[in-house]
Structures are given as structure tokens and as C-alpha cells.
Amino acid sequence: MEITIINRTNAAVESFLTLFGKIAENAEKQLGLEADREISVTFVRSRTIHALNRDYRGIDRPTDVISFAVQDEDTIVEEEMKDLGDLFINIDYAKRQAKEYGHSYEREICFLFTHGLLHCLGYDHMNEEDEQEMFALQDRILDPVMPRK
DSSP, rough: EEEEEEOOOOSTTTTTHHHHHHHHHHHHHHOOOTOOOOOEEEEEEEHHHHHHHHHHOOOSSSEEEEESSSSTTTOOOOGGTEEEEEEEEEEEHHHHHHHHHHHHOOOOOOOHHHHHHHHHTTOSSHHHHHHHHHHHHHHHHHHTOOOOO
């Protein structure tokens, strides 16, 4: 999977490319995906993700990660099947949530990437059955790369 990282913060995020690559490889194995997929990841702060959440989702507050999938079940464009979409990860929330959940900042960033990647692949957690499926898949993809401590 080709992963493009864009950094709109002053934080050092380049080291995440290797971890994201490992997560993507594991996702490809778990889901039987072709390796020629593409996704972009933009690191932002709370103010930026707040504006995205408000303007595109109608939710007037910041959040931890937002996924913009290229494909959804209503629109399938053959040329765009390789492009999964764009993720925006809020580093402010990632730091806070890492402390709250008692794990490392790196694990939280990797969790947010995995979560957003699955959204771009069509997974969701709008009901209990879908949530159980998505969250179990997140664990199978993430834990071998970034184990829980």
C-alpha cells in the first residue's frame, strides 16, 4: 500500500510511515487486499480537525480521526478503486487519549490509522454487530505490529 504522509503540525511524524506500512501489510493479509492501494494521512491539530468535522460532517467539535473514503457503497468508480481516501489524525487528541487509555502515543496514532483505514475500506460501527466485527478486525491488524502493553 502506498501511504502518503502530510504533516500540518510541528510534531515529528515521519517515523510513523514505517509503522503504518506494517499495519497496511497486515491489513492486506487479513482482508485479502491488493498491495497497489493508496491512502493519504494528514496530521493536524484540534483546530483544523474541528473545522473539518463541522464543515463536512456537521459536528461542531474536534475529534480524533476523520476518514474521507473515495469509495462508498453508492459510488464505485473503476479508476479510483486503488485510492482508498484520506485520513486526518488529530495529534492533540492522540496525546490525550494515549494517557487516558494507558498506552503509548505511538500505539494511539497507530490505532487511529488502523481505525481510519478500515473506515476507508467500508467498515463501520453504527450498530453493535458491525462494531464487534470492526473492532475485532482492528485488534487482529494492529496488535501484531503495536502490541498492547
